[in-house]
Amino acid sequence: MLQNAILILDFGSQYTQLIARRIREQKVYCEIWPFHTAFEKIREAKPKGLILSGGPSSVYDVDAPQMDPAILTLGIPVLGICYGLHLLVNALGGEVKPAQKREYGRATVHLESDLLFTDITTRSLEVWMSHGDEALRLPSGFIPIASTASAPIAAMVDHARNFYAVQFHPEVVHTQGGVEMIRNFVHRICGLGSAWTMEHFLESEVRKIRTTVGADDHVLCALSGGVDSSVVAALLGQAIPKQLTCVFVDTGLLRQGERQLVEQVFKDHFKLDLRVIDASERFFKQLAGVVDPEQKRKRIGQEFISVFEEIAKPLNCRFLAQGTLYPDVIESVSVRGPSQTIKSHHNVGGLPEVMALKLIEPLRELFKDEVRVLGRELGLPDKMTDRQPFPGPGLAVRILGEVTPEKVDILQRAEVRLEDELRASNCYQGLWQAFAVLLPVKSVGVMGDQRTYAYTIAIRAVTSMDGMTADVADIPTKVLTRIANRIINEVPEINRVVYDISQKPPATIEWE
Numbered sequence: 001m002l003q004n005a006i007l008i009l010d011f012g013s014q015y016t017q018l019i020a021r022r023i024r025e026q027k028v029y030c031e032i033w034p035f036h037t038a039f040e041k042i043r044e045a046k047p048k049g050l051i052l053s054g055g056p057s058s059v060y061d062v063d064a065p066q067m068d069p070a071i072l073t074l075g076i077p078v079l080g081i082c083y084g085l086h087l088l089v090n091a092l093g094g095e096v097k098p099a100q101k102r103e104y105g106r107a108t109v110h111l112e113s114d115l116l117f118t119d120i121t122t123r124s125l126e127v128w129m130s131h132g133d134e135a136l137r138l139p140s141g142f143i144p145i146a147s148t149a150s151a152p153i154a155a156m157v158d159h160a161r162n163f164y165a166v167q168f169h170p171e172v173v174h175t176q177g178g179v180e181m182i183r184n185f186v187h188r189i190c191g192l193g194s195a196w197t198m199e200h201f202l203e204s205e206v207r208k209i210r211t212t213v214g215a216d217d218h219v220l221c222a223l224s225g226g227v228d229s230s231v232v233a234a235l236l237g238q239a240i241p242k243q244l245t246c247v248f249v250d251t252g253l254l255r256q257g258e259r260q261l262v263e264q265v266f267k268d269h270f271k272l273d274l275r276v277i278d279a280s281e282r283f284f285k286q287l288a289g290v291v292d293p294e295q296k297r298k299r300i301g302q303e304f305i306s307v308f309e310e311i312a313k314p315l316n317c318r319f320l321a322q323g324t325l326y327p328d329v330i331e332s333v334s335v336r337g338p339s340q341t342i343k344s345h346h347n348v349g350g351l352p353e354v355m356a357l358k359l360i361e362p363l364r365e366l367f368k369d370e371v372r373v374l375g376r377e378l379g380l381p382d383k384m385t386d387r388q389p390f391p392g393p394g395l396a397v398r399i400l401g402e403v404t405p406e407k408v409d410i411l412q413r414a415e416v417r418l419e420d421e422l423r424a425s426n427c428y429q430g431l432w433q434a435f436a437v438l439l440p441v442k443s444v445g446v447m448g449d450q451r452t453y454a455y456t457i458a459i460r461a462v463t464s465m466d467g468m469t470a471d472v473a474d475i476p477t478k479v480l481t482r483i484a485n486r487i488i489n490e491v492p493e494i495n496r497v498v499y500d501i502s503q504k505p506p507a508t509i510e511w512e
Helices: 016-025 039-045 069-073 083-091 178-189 198-212 227-239 258-269 280-287 293-315 326-332 368-377 394-398 405-424 477-490
Strands: 005-010 029-034 049-052 078-081 095-111 124-137 143-147 155-158 163-166 219-222 244-250 274-278 319-321 358-360 433-447 450-463 494-499
Touching: 005 016, 016 029, 016 178, 039 069, 049 083, 049 178, 069 083, 078 083, 083 095, 083 124, 083 155, 083 163, 163 178, 198 227, 198 368, 219 227, 219 293, 227 244, 227 258, 227 319, 227 368, 244 258, 244 293, 258 274, 274 293, 280 293, 293 319, 293 394, 394 405, 394 433, 405 433, 405 450, 405 477, 433 477, 433 494, 450 477, 477 494
Parallel strands: 005 029, 005 049, 049 078, 078 163, 219 244, 219 319, 244 274, 319 358, 450 494
Antiparallel strands: 095 124, 095 143, 143 155, 155 163, 433 450
């Protein structure tokens, strides 16, 4: 039942989960359901409000995702976002056509006075647009309440039915006033209070885990030492401590000192059953000669599962738990709406089709910053919850081209020096992620009057709220110079360092 919650119907937007995140920030519970969910199921759930997400389709396409129009007779407030606006226009008798001028990225929108825009002090905002269609004619009862230079209907409302829609994306951080719009919708328009917290999520997940895992079942937890898997291990340790075995697989692709840190936290502090497996030779064998990043991810994912299944068999484990987050899911596979695959993650798209173990992924609906909050609720030390994101496939996706033990060693040494200098300059804490990438590029240099021909390192440093979008970190040139000098002077295989100034989108944060 969603009697005190918001329901989001997903039509395939890469930002759908951001909508849920923004709602949860208002301490309001919400769920994301497929766009094709039956009317009867939604009616029985009794949500207080409905949000129609964006999506990559055009409503007039033959195979465009559509909702049951009966949903609009439930008598609850509705907010359409981007494609959701087009859905409302199309379903209620208006007209949607290809735009004469498409809008992608930042645009200036001019607002009329409306309840949706309460507490927004300016009538002109910078917002995030992503559309190639526009509402040409509004349905009966609707009026426009916002416009841009290219789109006369950038937002609309039918006050009688409490139907709202915006052409832009209020859920992304680039949209000024977006938080206020979502707050106004859930609190002022839907009438919901602020009652849902991470503590509620924790209680709910503990109950769900205990229901899923029978009294005689055993769970194997894939523990890498990163924030996500560490929080999963702590969560399972609270829910089913006597039915849990954590496995740390040393793939040979990890950060320096990773194994020692994991053993100290989970074996010594949390007293969990922790098994450490050295499988580096197996993983390097799987990666030999592989240069395609998708193949790297898939081979690593398959090898992880092989290792886990071998360990699980004598322990009589039926379940495999792992730290999958929603950004992993949305970039890897389409699970609700018709979103497009960006890249496979080893713990999502890289999994084999047939496995002997059933998956438990309690963080699958959360973003990284929410996972950090949950980790603190569970008592994890700051040195675990405050760690920067680290990819499941490890350094394999930060080495462009074939992965070898020698290249991993070079990259590990470079990353240690990068982190040292960022911390020393007080730049580290404000970053979402900072890391080095070993490029398959050699160039000529001069060291001690001697010609060198060595590798190039690219430094990637970004700021972000949730990993779905990211800006280039503004690291002072003098700090970048110290980083480059230290790496070049102390890692002899490197003679050139470059800085990546690409945003996400269009680039992803990781290079592969």
